[in-house]
Amino acid sequence: MTNAVEASVVNSVGDRHQVVIIGGGFGGLYAAKKLGDAPVDVTLIDKRNFHLFQPLLYQVATGSLAPADISSPLRAVLSKNKNVRVLMDEAKHIDTASQKVILSEQEIPYDTLIVATGVSHHYFGNDHWATVAPGLKTVEDALEVRRRILCAFEAAERETDQEKRQALLTFVVVGAGPTGVELAGAIADLAYKVMADEFRSIDTSEAQVILLEGLDRVLPPFKPELSAKAQEGLERLGVTVNTKTRVTNITETGVTYLAGDETIDLPAHTVLWAAGVKASPMGAILAEETGAELDRVGRVVVANDLSIPNQPDIFVVGDLANFAHQGDTPLPGTGAVAMQEGEYMAEAIARRARGEAVVPFRYVDLGSMAVIGQHEAVVDMGFIKFSGFFAWMAWLIAHIYFLIDNDRKLTVAIHWIWNYFTKDRGSRLITETAAAKSLQLEKEFATVVERKQAAKQEV
Amino acid sequence: MTNAVEASVVNSVGDRHQVVIIGGGFGGLYAAKKLGDAPVDVTLIDKRNFHLFQPLLYQVATGSLAPADISSPLRAVLSKNKNVRVLMDEAKHIDTASQKVILSEQEIPYDTLIVATGVSHHYFGNDHWATVAPGLKTVEDALEVRRRILCAFEAAERETDQEKRQALLTFVVVGAGPTGVELAGAIADLAYKVMADEFRSIDTSEAQVILLEGLDRVLPPFKPELSAKAQEGLERLGVTVNTKTRVTNITETGVTYLAGDETIDLPAHTVLWAAGVKASPMGAILAEETGAELDRVGRVVVANDLSIPNQPDIFVVGDLANFAHQGDTPLPGTGAVAMQEGEYMAEAIARRARGEAVVPFRYVDLGSMAVIGQHEAVVDMGFIKFSGFFAWMAWLIAHIYFLIDNDRKLTVAIHWIWNYFTKDRGSRLITETAAAKSLQLEKEFATVVERKQAAKQEV
The missing domain is CATH 3.50.50.60 (FAD/NAD(P)-binding domain)
Known part of the structure; x- marks a missing residue:
């Protein structure tokens, strides 16, 4: 003490x-x-020692940007403010x-x-889904999601069983708020455009990207006509949008959900969570x-x-x-x-x-925006709503504007311009994340337990 | 089967x-x-699913570049070569x-x-040093080294005991080949220049960077006059260079080494290994x-x-x-x-x-180079040797030239130009690496064991 x-x-x-x-x-x-x-x-x-620009986290999860592109060391941002100290x-x-x-x-x-x-x-009382359907809040989450998506394609390339291969190539995103919509669009782009030429055994166009939403439309906080535009855009990219569904179970091998009265069992290797906080x-x-x-x-x-x-x-x-x-x-x-x-x-x-009076807080709503795939977005500024390429440009400019440092503004802009012209995505590394390590440790542990049980039965 | x-x-x-x-x-x-x-x-x-440009790994370990800046997805690099398939x-x-x-x-x-x-x-028969003195071969290694260096400064900022604080601010690099020299120079730059304004309790100029080498000079593969230039450069940056030393022990709290007949116990929180393969x-x-x-x-x-x-x-x-x-x-x-x-x-x-004869392999030596801190390098091209700013420019151009993709050439060049003018280093994130996670698991395990032993003794 x-x-x-x-x-x-x-x-x-x-x-x-x-x-x-x-x-x-x-x-x-x-x-x-x-x-x-x-x-x-x-x-x-x-x-943490850095500020994270969360609105772009889905681009780290899908290999467009590196973690450092959207993270700013807090000490560096505040180094000139001598009355501010940072404690990690x-x-x-x-x-x-x-x-x-x-x-x-x-x-x-x-x-x-x-x-x-x-x-x-928030997994609505199903916290055990966290290990099989990771969400997207931290840099580690994003690296784990990236690892899972990329590993699924790699495993599919090695797999010769058609059914297993299809499950490996099925990507389910639960929740169609902005994060879910942006994630599903980016995965579709990755599968159908970015990686189209890169595999020799699988055809990446066989991949399925499925977006599940509980309410009756995607982007529920937006105006209905923009939700409709967003859904059209997603479908054009190849995303299957299923609204009015309720997920009842998620396991390592797939997801079970209710669509009306029907219970659907969907074999899927990769399930991502964007449904609640x-x-x-x-x-x-x-x-x-x-x-x-x-x-x-x-x-x-x-x-x-x-x-x-x-x-x-x-x-x-x-x-x-x-x-x-x-x-x-x-x-x-x-x-x-x-x-x-x-x-x-x-x-x-x-x-x-200064002894002055304080007025209540008032939020000034400058609008909402969400990106749909590579060159399309929906923007709702209240007095004006628009979608398509110009909405994407608006989204791009707004996001670069709000990035914390000039260094990042520059490199993110260059990555995006580069990606725009080349359909390339450079940050597609499969690195060993802490989550992957503990998953592996758990599996090794499970194997040891199984072996011991088997040994007991033999005796 | x-x-x-x-x-x-x-x-x-x-x-x-x-x-x-x-x-x-x-x-x-x-x-x-x-x-x-x-x-x-x-x-x-x-x-792995990517090619790693190892010569720049030390810049990831010290926060100048992000892993994706020096890693290229193998599939992307080879996508146009239809007769080549990649298997992860x-x-x-x-x-x-x-x-x-x-x-x-x-x-x-x-x-x-x-x-x-x-x-x-290669720890020369002391494999247990691997956990206390990580080396620098993989992306995960670099992230772990970066995490240790940055965490040491953060912990020093919280520490009030002067002796503990000094150990936290002591960084030892074992081995003065190109990797060791570049790493020591980059840590010195980080401590004395990049982060100089960012802390409120500690003065980062109190940090010590110590480079230990077994032979009689740094950069042993280079000509002696360049070794001397490199050592001068390192000392100007604030690195303490100790040659003709032999490390005899490394623990979590420091390193023990022989200098002549003298045994030196150096309390140090961060020890990095660049000595052997x-x-x-x-x-x-x-x-x-x-x-x-x-x-x-x-x-x-x-x-x-x-x-x-x-x-x-x-x-x-x-x-x-x-x-x-x-x-x-x-x-x-x-x-x-x-x-x-x-x-x-x-x-x-x-x-x-084609049925043609094959001639033996002959290596064409284009020279060696190593960087000393931010704007200095030594270059040995056989017929010409030079050091200083122009050597650094030559190093920079050569490394950008050999980076695999154009995307990376561009972003690395921009990061370097940016860093040159601002002394900023954007990729200074402390992320939870797999190594950190297992270290933590090990520590938790150790605590459980200790508690159990204590409980036994009480009984």
Whole structure:
């Protein structure tokens, strides 16, 4: 405990207002950057040493971009903001009585706390599906998805049994929100265009890409006419879209789902999960410590200034916040909402420091967009909706604009221009991920157990 | 076995000469590419789905480049060569009697076999050092080294004990060949320049980078005057160079070495291995099957046409080959030697197919180069030796020239130009590698064992 005591002494040196931010996603990073010239001390805590540009994660999962293209080291982004320090550590708990964040080996005192720890996958009570149907939230997730997709093609090339080969070439994406739609489109492009010439035993056009959605259309948050455009686009790419379905089981060999009254067993080697999210554990910790209300998926219901009711010093921003003060439903868990919330927080803190009044947060909806395959997108800006090539250009420009560093803007733009003209995809490496390693360890363990059982039976 | 039988039936369809290449490094890939328009069928077998440009691996390990920048999917590189098929599989054995390569689930018949499986690290009988002092041969190695270097700085930022902090900030590279020299220089740049502004508790200039070498100078294969230039350059960057040392022990907390008669215990959190290589297991398999002679580190001694003596259909190229028909010592294990051997093989096979005579292999030495930190290198082209900025430019141009795809040439050039002007390094992500995961599993296991032992003692 010596370290913790020493550390907190160091931390409280000076009389400046101490702002602690947990999480370096869009919400946390935008708050930290904007506080970079305010008269406060800022500590940004994250388990990872980099900010991840999640909207492009599906391009890492399908080999268009490398992880580093969409990840920015937090220290590098914030190096010029001398009042901001970055700590790579995990927040274990929050002690609201003494106003401290408890990390693995030290405690950080705060005057104002901003919690921005986001969400993770939600398998609706079927957590064991996580190993057979990975989701897409972290760099490791994306590398694992990439590994599975590419390994399926490699295994199919070696396979001589027609039925097994078809299962290896069947890719199922569960959930047709933006991530699911973008992932399915990118897999179809990979199979039918990018890798068309690369195999000698299999014909990659025999691959099947199937998108399953529970509701009656793809991209449910968008206007129905854009959903229809998106579905048309996906079908043109070769994706089979099945709406109004309900997945009832996922195993290593396939997926079972209900379509109307019919139960369908689909043999498939690769099943990917893009269907639901739940709040990170910090939500429950806040509820326990402060009595904050949580919604159905564990997000913290916040006041109109993003604070927790009756806790004027604790704020929640980004995907972890349920902000329901505009319209009928809470704001969606998008990067745009998180960025605006983060910047609002920074301004609110600066205003409070100057003794000025703080106005409630208001989200300015600049629209939604999703990409459908290589050169097509749908864009809904409220007053105008469009789709096709120009929508794709708009999507491209917006995403490059919001990438954090100039280095990344440049290399991502070059990768995309290159891919556009060559249909190439350079980041198609099968690397041994941690997930693959533990999967292998599990399998080895299972084999040992089987052998021992067999040996027993022989005796 | 049904699959294997079916597969070999498929494989021997047609009367064309069957060339099988094991390994997609410089030797194997250059042979396959050059055979791409010869009247033979080629099967390239590799455990990985990509070719790795190993000379730049140290830049992945130190965050300048992403793995995908220096890796090219083998299928993409060879997609236009319709007579070449790629199999992602592991060669387990070679049956010379029936002329077949045995893979995990099938057998591939060959008329001509080219073995190009390279080398791995050699800890000179101290294999347990592998977990505490990783080497640099694969993408996973590089990510693990990168993770260790970056985590050491992060842990130092959290550490309040001065002694522990210094050990965390001590980086030892064992072996001062090109890889060791380049790695030490890149770590020094990272600590003293790139990350200088990014920490708030530690001063990165307190970091120590120590290069240990057994012989009396760095870069032993180079001319002595260039070794001296290289050492000067390294010392200017802040690297401590200790020659004529012998490492006697490496643990998780440091390294012990002999310098003259003195035994030195150096507390160091990060120790990296760049000291020795040994042949891949395929060398021993060839020796067993064909009676081939192996050298001290297990490389196969080849005839002057790269064949195994008395085995006119089996050839060894690249690092795995000991070719001693030029000069006093065998050719070094460099990319340049492997490329030339691979291309020679392809031409020799085409000549034999046309009934023409084959001349012995002759390596054309185009010189050696090594980079010292950010903007300096040493170049030895035999008739001319130079060092400094222009040597660095020559190094840069040569490496971009030899990168396999145009996409990579472009993005690597842009990364380097960017880094040159900004001193930035974008690929500094700490990701959870398979090695980190197993390390963690091992530690958890150790904790469980300790607890159990403690519980026993209490009883």
